[in-house]
Structure formats: C-alpha cells, structure tokens
Amino acid sequence: MMRKEFSIDAEWRSQVPEPVFDERPEYNRLYERTWELAHDHLLDLPGMPQTPYMDEAFCDVRIWIWDSCFMSLFCKYAPNCFPGVETMNNFYLPLYGGGRLPQVIARNAPEWTGATIGEPAEIKICIADNPPLFAWAELQNALMTGDREHLRELLLEKRFLQKHFEWLENLTGPAWPPAAGTPTFWRKRTGGYLWEGGASGMDNTPRGRTGPSASMPRPNNPRMFWLDAISQQALSASCISVLAGLIGEEELAAVWQERFEAFRKTVNRSYWCEEDGFYYDIDGEDGSFYKVVTPASFWPVLAGIATPEQVGRMIAFAMTPERLGGPLPLLSLARNDADFNAENGCYWRGSLWLPTAYMAVKALEKYGEFELARDCARKILEHQYRTFAEYEPHTVWECYAPNAPEPARSCDENGRVVRPGFCGWSALGPISLYLENVIGLWEADAFARTLNWSLPEKVKGRIGVRNYRFGDVLADLIVENGMLTARSSRPFRLILNGTGLDIPGGECRIVCRE
Numbered sequence: 001m002m003r004k005e006f007s008i009d010a011e012w013r014s015q016v017p018e019p020v021f022d023e024r025p026e027y028n029r030l031y032e033r034t035w036e037l038a039h040d041h042l043l044d045l046p047g048m049p050q051t052p053y054m055d056e057a058f059c060d061v062r063i064w065i066w067d068s069c070f071m072s073l074f075c076k077y078a079p080n081c082f083p084g085v086e087t088m089n090n091f092y093l094p095l096y097g098g099g100r101l102p103q104v105i106a107r108n109a110p111e112w113t114g115a116t117i118g119e120p121a122e123i124k125i126c127i128a129d130n131p132p133l134f135a136w137a138e139l140q141n142a143l144m145t146g147d148r149e150h151l152r153e154l155l156l157e158k159r160f161l162q163k164h165f166e167w168l169e170n171l172t173g174p175a176w177p178p179a180a181g182t183p184t185f186w187r188k189r190t191g192g193y194l195w196e197g198g199a200s201g202m203d204n205t206p207r208g209r210t211g212p213s214a215s216m217p218r219p220n221n222p223r224m225f226w227l228d229a230i231s232q233q234a235l236s237a238s239c240i241s242v243l244a245g246l247i248g249e250e251e252l253a254a255v256w257q258e259r260f261e262a263f264r265k266t267v268n269r270s271y272w273c274e275e276d277g278f279y280y281d282i283d284g285e286d287g288s289f290y291k292v293v294t295p296a297s298f299w300p301v302l303a304g305i306a307t308p309e310q311v312g313r314m315i316a317f318a319m320t321p322e323r324l325g326g327p328l329p330l331l332s333l334a335r336n337d338a339d340f341n342a343e344n345g346c347y348w349r350g351s352l353w354l355p356t357a358y359m360a361v362k363a364l365e366k367y368g369e370f371e372l373a374r375d376c377a378r379k380i381l382e383h384q385y386r387t388f389a390e391y392e393p394h395t396v397w398e399c400y401a402p403n404a405p406e407p408a409r410s411c412d413e414n415g416r417v418v419r420p421g422f423c424g425w426s427a428l429g430p431i432s433l434y435l436e437n438v439i440g441l442w443e444a445d446a447f448a449r450t451l452n453w454s455l456p457e458k459v460k461g462r463i464g465v466r467n468y469r470f471g472d473v474l475a476d477l478i479v480e481n482g483m484l485t486a487r488s489s490r491p492f493r494l495i496l497n498g499t500g501l502d503i504p505g506g507e508c509r510i511v512c513r514e
Helices: 027-040 065-075 085-096 134-145 148-158 160-169 227-246 250-270 295-302 308-318 354-366 370-390 425-438
Strands: 018-021 103-105 120-122 187-189 192-194 281-283 443-445 450-453 463-470 473-480 483-488 492-496 499-503 506-511
Touching: 018 027, 018 425, 027 065, 027 370, 027 425, 065 085, 065 134, 065 354, 065 425, 085 134, 085 160, 134 148, 134 160, 134 227, 134 443, 134 463, 148 160, 148 227, 160 227, 192 227, 227 250, 227 295, 295 308, 295 354, 354 370, 354 425, 370 425, 450 473, 473 492, 483 492, 483 499
Parallel strands: 450 492
Antiparallel strands: 018 463, 103 120, 187 192, 443 450, 463 473, 473 483, 483 506, 492 499
16 A cells, blocks of 8 residues: 655644634634644554554554544545554555454454453454545545545455455354444445444434433434435545546546445435424334434535535524524534533533534535635634633543533543544544634645635634645645735636636746725
C-alpha cells in the first residue's frame, strides 16, 4: 500500500493549514491545540502493518475501524505528517492481506479485553463489523492527494474495499475473524441488516426500543434493520464507483454504481416515512418504523440516496429546536425524545458526538444546504471552544454535554466524565468543520485541480486560509472587503460561491464581491 515514510519526531507545524478568521480569532487557539493533541496520537509501534499510525488512545490492545476512518478526515490536511489513510493498513492487512497485529505489554486494557495489565497481549481489531467507512475515507483522502497509484493498488491489485464490502454482504451469521477481538453482530437479510449498538458505534442508543422509552441500556432489537448499515453499504458502493472512475476504470465504476442504485431503491422504498418526511430504522418482519430521531437518519443523505425534495422535508422535520436543531444542533438524540438526557447527555442519549454530527453536516453540504451546514458547524465549534476555554482540563473531549460547555458523562452508576484529549474524531470540529464549513473550503479535488469555497455572505474582517495543500497545489487564499488575495504554487480553478475563478501560479488579486 502507500509507501510514505512517517516519523513522530518530524517537524509538522509548517505542514498544517493556517485558518484566517478575524471574526473569531480565538478559534485558532483551539485549532492549534487540537493539532498538538492529534500529534500526541501518533504511535510508533514495531510490528504494526503501518507504523507510525493514528491511535485513538482508548485502549492499547484494541484498534477501531470507525475511529480510524474519521481521524483520517482531518489528517488529510497534513498527509505527509499524519498517516490517517495509511492507518487503514492496520485493518486491511490483518483482515484481508495475511498480516498480523503484534503483542504489547497491556497498560490501559479494560477487563472486557481479557488482557492482564503488565503482561503481553495481542492487539486486536475491536469490532470488525464497525461502520464500513473505508471507501468514504479513501475517497475523501484521494481528493486531497490525487494519488492514483494508491487507488490502482487499492482497487485493482489488493481489492481491499471490495473485499470488505463483500465480506459484510455474506455475513448471515456470527463470525469471528482471527484479527478481531469480538464476534460480529452484523447479519445480512433480505432488505436490510441486523446489527447492535456497540458495533454500530452508537453504543447505548435507544434505537429499536418497543415502548415509549428504552427499558434496557441497549435495546438492540433483534428484529430491527439498521438504517445506517444499509446506507453505509450504499455509500461504500458509491465511493468505490467514484474511485474507480478517478483511475479510468469505467467498467468497474459502472458495476459499483449499479450496486448503489439497488440500495437506493431499497432504502427509499422501505426506510422512508412519507408521513414524517424522514428516514427511520425498520422492523425486518413487518416493515414498521422505529421512530427514534437521531443523526443516523442522515446516512442515506450522505450516501446520495435521498432526493432534494426528501432532504428538504427532512430539514423541515428534524432541524427544529425540539428535535435536532436549536442552539446546539445534531445531538445524538432528539431533544423531545423520552430518552433524552438533558443534564449530561448520557453517552448516546443526547451528547454531542463529532462523528455523527460531522457526517450530518457533510450530508447537508452534499445537497447544497451550505448555510444550514455552516450554521450547524459554527454552533458546534462554538460549543467545543467554550468547553475548551471554560472547563478544566482545557482540552478536546470524546463527546459533549448538550446544554452546558462541558464534557458529557457516561450512563454507568459512577457517571464518569468521558475521555479527554480525544483527537480522535473530536478533532473534526476544531479542524475540519472550521476549515470546511465555518470558513467554507468545503471540497478540494486534486485530480481536477479545483477547490470549492462557500464564502459566508457576511464576513467581519479577513477570512480564508494560508498553507492549504491539495495535490501539487500549495495556496494562500484571503478575502477582505470583497477582494480575494491569492498566492499559489500552481494554477488551479477556484469555485467561489458557484463562480469559477482561474487562480494563476504566483500572486493575484481578484474582486470577488461588490
């Protein structure tokens, strides 16, 4: 796979973009601290297929698929120093390439791992049927790097993305891959997939409950078809199709687009509630809806399954203050839900989780809802910043309380505060949402050498970025008083609020707003 050489001792600060946002310059303090914490998550461990790699720092004898995929979505901004997408080799090779994970001396292994503190234990993939986000992560990174050689090896030689997709499609009963630390819960059925809260990543979500409120910590309804599972498989098929197209494999792209279209029909036929205008989990036996409103319902939007009309209805239904809108949007459970925990979020029962919130913002953005996506991103970033500034220790947290600038708490009897220094997916707010939605540089395409910028309508002072890299382009882009000042190492096409501007190599100034 990728042959870059990484070192945890290498100088990295000059490699990350520098946001310019005069309206709230204090956000840069959190941005810079987040990169420092992310760098602390670089782990060099001999014997790992990829080392150094991005470690979520949860447990030293387990690695997680969906944590690693989400981490790659901010690592893409400094791909020569932060091995985000390269970390996927620690899953690809043990699962599908004959690789092995090494042993370590267990130091922070919970009892459920079976490891003994102070003794050797083999590192395991914690949940092999975690959300299948490899293809999405690979596409987002490819668009930043333009690395066709990697894509040819990934899709044509190793076929890791296709193998993971097919493995899930053939899981009709429990499996326990040798590299995994737990058996699978994913079960393919006609019309959908059975799953489980922990495997889905939304551990104690009340989705699937059969009464007005959840009577168990994890309902895990054995009849429920999970909306995110089928949508994530659709997303994978769509991303594989796009990746194949980027390397000129049109026949391969067509095969995977056809698979995506089959998912689209199933999801819109069975999981869309016309009465509410919203996607829900369904009962696998009678097709009835489990009407629990969470950001998971935006997975079919991110996958491109929804029509623009459906997205409009979803926004009208879900983005109200009593559901997923309001002063802190895209919480893990609607505020008017009987299981919503207003005090501390109770993990997935009201906390703000950056992975699902980021996903939902990207889903809105995909359908051109730039101002709503920006509004959500600004509120989320503000909440993270206030928590950073007001709560000690001053850091980035695993998830956040819904109604106060502080970390969330677990639902166990101790009500423990969630993990600090979680960079980790929580870096997606101070880094990715800041760059992509608050400032508005929402999509680079290194293959086409284009950059899309949704510039806010009202800007106080300067806004933009310095040291922004995509492909072979290194650019500074600053807008002030309607004037764009650009400096670039290569010519590229800037799409600014839908208007194409040709940015030459060198420096230029362009009037971009009257």
